[in-house]
Amino acid sequence: MAQNKVITLDKIKIACQNCGLSNICLPLGLDSDDVERLDSIVQRNRPLRRGNYLFQTGDTFKSVYVVKTGTVKTYTQCPDGSEQVIGFHLPGEVIGLDGIELRKYICSAKALETSAICEIPFGQLEELTATIPNLQHQMFRLLSREISNDTSLMTLLGKSTAEERLAAFLLSLSIRLHSRGFSATEFNLSMSRQEIGSYLGLALETVSRLFTHFQEEKILKVNRKYVEILDLEKLYNLLSQQTVCLEKLRAP
Amino acid sequence: MAQNKVITLDKIKIACQNCGLSNICLPLGLDSDDVERLDSIVQRNRPLRRGNYLFQTGDTFKSVYVVKTGTVKTYTQCPDGSEQVIGFHLPGEVIGLDGIELRKYICSAKALETSAICEIPFGQLEELTATIPNLQHQMFRLLSREISNDTSLMTLLGKSTAEERLAAFLLSLSIRLHSRGFSATEFNLSMSRQEIGSYLGLALETVSRLFTHFQEEKILKVNRKYVEILDLEKLYNLLSQQTVCLEKLRAP
DNA sequence: GAAGATCGTTGATCAAAATCAGAAATGAGG
DNA sequence: CCTCATTTCTGATTTTGATCAACGATCTTC
Missing domain, CATH: 1.10.10.10 (Winged helix-like DNA-binding domain superfamily/Winged helix DNA-binding domain)
Incomplete structure (x- = not known):
């Protein structure tokens, strides 16, 4: 009984609607109905441990990811084994957008510390985006921010x-x-x-x-x-x- | 009479439907109906001469631009007057995407030679994008390409x-x-x-x-x-x- | 076609940061 | 607690490319 209650509270807590990052993340500018629709396609897997990969260069592009807690680095690798770090990603930042064009990730993404990640399957996101103008706008803004950064x-x-x-x-x-x-x-x-x-x-x-x-x-x-x-x-x-x-x- | 005919031919020639760049530009993947709708919002102003600006840092973001012929450079300027070149843009490449987020351009764009440019008012493009899933997808691809470049x-x-x-x-x-x-x-x-x-x-x-x-x-x-x-x-x-x-x- | 401006090339020198090398501090695992 | 591996710090040396300087070539304008 008591445990049941705890689980319920947890479930409430990890939805977009209750996420402290909603003012910088994808839901920005959406009304609560639309946030709920977005939330329904978000997958929250077990947290990554330090050193775990989110994806690697060349993997088939399937989802974009948002850091919820922790830090993730993205980098490319040289034939000689050395790496070039492309970015350090804090909570609320979206990773994987570089994979849209060629349908595979051009960076690898690795957790620098224990990190919770929200996964958003891109196919579903695109469908949703087509029906929620504000979400489309927010996606454009996110991509544009990436470019200006x-x-x-x-x-x-x-x-x-x-x-x-x-x-x-x-x-x-x-x-x-x-x-x-x-x-x-x-x-x-x-x-x-x-x-x-x-x-x-x-x-x-x-x-x-x-x-x-x-x-x-x-x-x-x-x-x-x-x-x-x-x-x-x-x-x-x-x-x-x-x-x-x-x-x-x-x-x- | 003769002149009339020439003008008509010109008009046909400068539409997206007849543009040699349509395989790398925005219309990629659209059916001819949708290309026509896109074409209807594209503005084709007089060509820029060498040294002319397309926009400057801080200008209010209104449109994205596609180079049709010629070359355009984008750059940022330092307080001391020196400039940092950000990119050289060839025909078919889209300019101004960095302005979406903050509603103003963060680069300046200047023609390096006589250049013909297609201007696409972003507000109209967003409306169109919301109703043409393939165009939305192509926009995402374009933005993603920019990021991976x-x-x-x-x-x-x-x-x-x-x-x-x-x-x-x-x-x-x-x-x-x-x-x-x-x-x-x-x-x-x-x-x-x-x-x-x-x-x-x-x-x-x-x-x-x-x-x-x-x-x-x-x-x-x-x-x-x-x-x-x-x-x-x-x-x-x-x-x-x-x-x-x-x-x-x-x-x- | 002369004058001036801009652009590109080349040489000499200098400086910022890379590389090489080793020591110290910290952390992980047994 | 000890060992081994990793990370960080520091010093010495080298190297790459910046800077300074001068000149030739090209283009523009009158």
Whole structure:
């Protein structure tokens, strides 16, 4: 009896209708009826453990995925075994959109920590989208956001110094974590120096040295994965000459 | 009388139904009825001259644009006046998709040579898309292609040498031109060394030296804007260790 | 066709970050 | 608790490509 009640509460809790992410996720702008229809096609499988794959390069495209909790990295792999990190994905961010065109994923996606994921079969999503104009609009917005985020990153990789890149990365994380209800100035990195370096086009040693340097400048307090931003303004100023407008650093 | 006839022929010629690009552009996969509906919302303004803007950063997002002939570059601008080139857009490629989310363009778009452009008001396109499932699907594919192209470019900018970058750029151009009916091995660059450099994250001097170097290696024959690829295989081999799969270099 | 502007090439030098190497810290597993 | 593996940090050296500088070629405009 008691157990029955608990299960019921759980069921309520994990629906889109009750998800804290609904203001940044797909349901944004939908009325409650439509959220319910969307919710009915969402699959919630068991959480991924650190190191588990969501999908791998070349897998047949079937679904898009939304991070519910945790962090997921996407990356491509070189013949020589080294990898290029494409993105780090926080709760509310959609993964797998790159697979729509060729019907297979061009990235691999791997959990950096225990992560809960919502799976949305794309065929069903497309059917639903065709009947809910607001959902179609939201899908276009999501895809467009992905494109403009990539534009920002390309600008960063195209012309910035190592210092500017790491500053931009930290600020982007700060902003995104903050808009998800976490602290903007204190967080644990779920990725390694190596992975940060790959994402930013830098060697892991350079990333490590920059953390030390930022610490000497009293901009950060760093202890391995733990980062505290002591001086947000200085961090912003490092980017002042940059095109990258901060609102676009994978916000919200 | 005679003039009247000419105008009529012209009118027939510039409709989507008769456009040679319909196999890579938005109408792909639509039946002729739907192509006609799409065509009815397409605006064809006078061609842009070299240097004319299609839109500028911050302009209110109103339409997406398809290059019909010519080349258009998109770029962002820094406070210091320097620019970061984001892309070079050939016939059949869609521009402005980055503006959907925030309702304003985050890039500027400028013609590199005389270019004919089809303008598609996005509001009308969305309405149409809601009633033509195939068009919705094609829009998703287009947006997804944009994302995967960006992924390829980020990989290129993240970990490749100058040589690999220029090789990838030339091969991408070659493939795209070829799939549009032009020669894969002989073409005129419509962009300057400076613009190529900005796009690839290199100094213009580096680009110039690489052209010379490729010429010494008998890979290219270069005369300012004119490029002839003498040894496609060597060019491919320069990328062999690369993640970037060539099919994804902004193909088709 | 001269003057000026822009663009491309080439050389010399410099600097930022990669690479190489090794030590220290942390974590996992027995 | 000890061992082994991984991650991080730091130092020394090298390399790639940026920067600075000058010149030749091409195009434009009057």
